Amino acid sequence: MIYLAALLIGLSLLGALATLAISLHGLWLWWQGRQQRLGRRLRIRRSQWLSEDLLHLELVHPWRLPLPRFAPGQFLTILAQPPGSRPMRRCYSLAAWHSRPWQYQLCIKREALGRMSQWLAEQAQPGRSLRILPPAGHFTLESQHGPHLVLIAGGVGITPMRAMLHAWLKRPGGRRLTLLYGGRDQAALAYHQELLTLAAAHPEFDYRPALSRDSQAPSAWQGRLDRQRLSEIVTADSEVFICAGDALLKACLAHLSDLGLPDSRVHWEAFGAGALGAGAGQFALDWQGEALDYNGQPSLLHALHEQGVELAADCWGGHCGSCRLGCKGAVEWRQQPALALPAGQILACCCIPKEPLQLVRL
Numbered sequence: 609m610i611y612l613a614a615l616l617i618g619l620s621l622l623g624a625l626a627t628l629a630i631s632l633h634g635l636w637l638w639w640q641g642r643q644q645r646l647g648r649r650l651r652i653r654r655s656q657w658l659s660e661d662l663l664h665l666e667l668v669h670p671w672r673l674p675l676p677r678f679a680p681g682q683f684l685t686i687l688a689q690p691p692g693s694r695p696m697r698r699c700y701s702l703a704a705w706h707s708r709p710w711q712y713q714l715c716i717k718r719e720a721l722g723r724m725s726q727w728l729a730e731q732a733q734p735g736r737s738l739r740i741l742p743p744a745g746h747f748t749l750e751s752q753h754g755p756h757l758v759l760i761a762g763g764v765g766i767t768p769m770r771a772m773l774h775a776w777l778k779r780p781g782g783r784r785l786t787l788l789y790g791g792r793d794q795a796a797l798a799y800h801q802e803l804l805t806l807a808a809a810h811p812e813f814d815y816r817p818a819l820s821r822d823s824q825a826p827s828a829w830q831g832r833l834d835r836q837r838l839s840e841i842v843t844a845d846s847e848v849f850i851c852a853g854d855a856l857l858k859a860c861l862a863h864l865s866d867l868g869l870p871d872s873r874v875h876w877e878a879f880g881a882g883a884l885g886a887g888a889g890q891f892a893l894d895w896q897g898e899a900l901d902y903n904g905q906p907s908l909l910h911a912l913h914e915q916g917v918e919l920a921a922d923c924w925g926g927h928c929g930s931c932r933l934g935c936k937g938a939v940e941w942r943q944q945p946a947l948a949l950p951a952g953q954i955l956a957c958c959c960i961p962k963e964p965l966q967l968v969r970l
């Protein structure tokens with residue numbers, strides 16, 4: 609009798625434990641899903657202007673817990689809704705890498721027409737919280753890349769390159785790394801002193817600024833990031849990563865193609881919603897039955913957002929797929945999507961209309 613009672617109590621306890629475990633697992637999944645949708649709050653530990661328009665931010669967990677790991681080259685998405693404004697979301701590359709991150713670093717360029725960057729420039733003070741989606745993105749440095757890594761950065765495009773450099777410094781694995789960094793003058797180069805110090809300490813790391821308007825700089829640094837400069841560095845065993853505005857990116861891709869480097873060894877990311885510049889033309893848009901229009905914005909995504917369409921856009925560079933739409937009608941691609949798209953689908957951040965379009969959310 610006693611054994612039977614003990615057995616029943618044991619089974620009840622096991623049942624209770626199993627129920628508790630299932631409930632906790634469900635709670636955990638719900639919490640994870642919530643963080644994926646709404647993001648987690650991280651606290652700004654430090655903010656510092658690196659130049660007149662580049663803001664460096666360091667974010668930590670409010671309870672000083674470790675943060676999710678990420679690959680060098682990935683980005684964070686910041687969610688915000690300033691008073692009286694629509695919700696905004698923008699992606700910013702992580703500017704530093706650590707195998708076990710206790711902080712995230714970002715470098716944000718204040719854009720004249722960038723609502724998020726203007727808001728961050730005013731509001732991102734130490735102690736303030738920001739809502740952040742988990743790290744994401746496919747523009748990443750992997751251990752098999754190499755043996756000669758060439759990183760090409762223009763302006764704020766240094767951010768993912770700095771994270772890649774940090775990862776390479778931890779595990780160089782016999783690989784060499786050359787960083788070409790284009791800017792107006794030395795004052796415009798973020799992290800310039802740090803990069804010089806690292807180059808002095810690591811013979812396998814070659815740091816080469818390219819300054820378009822700095823007559824005081826060493827002569828080797830003066831001049832644009834042009835074909836000549838690339839041809840001095842790129843060899844058949846190079847693997848190239850580029851993060852730059854549209855003009856520099858296109859020029860570098862053309863030069864690398866001329867130099868015979870296969871596309872499979874070239875990885876790139878364009879930055880910034882404004883990187884495309886103004887578009888052209890005026891066309892009617894049928895947005896799920898609602899009449900909207902396109903009027904010369906840099907991309908369809910700009911046009912839709914301006915007219916109040918809530919459409920996710922995590923990268924503004926054709927990488928994340930969050931702005932994918934069904935489309936009837938012809939478009940002009942202003943930047944090449946990094947994703948293969950079936951017929952009848954577009955990435956709104958990458959194109960503008962060539963004729964009236966019918967658009968649907970997928």
Ligand code: FES
Pocket residue numbers: 920921922923924925926927928929930931932955956957958
């Ligand atoms: S916003 Fe990421 S692909 Fe368009």
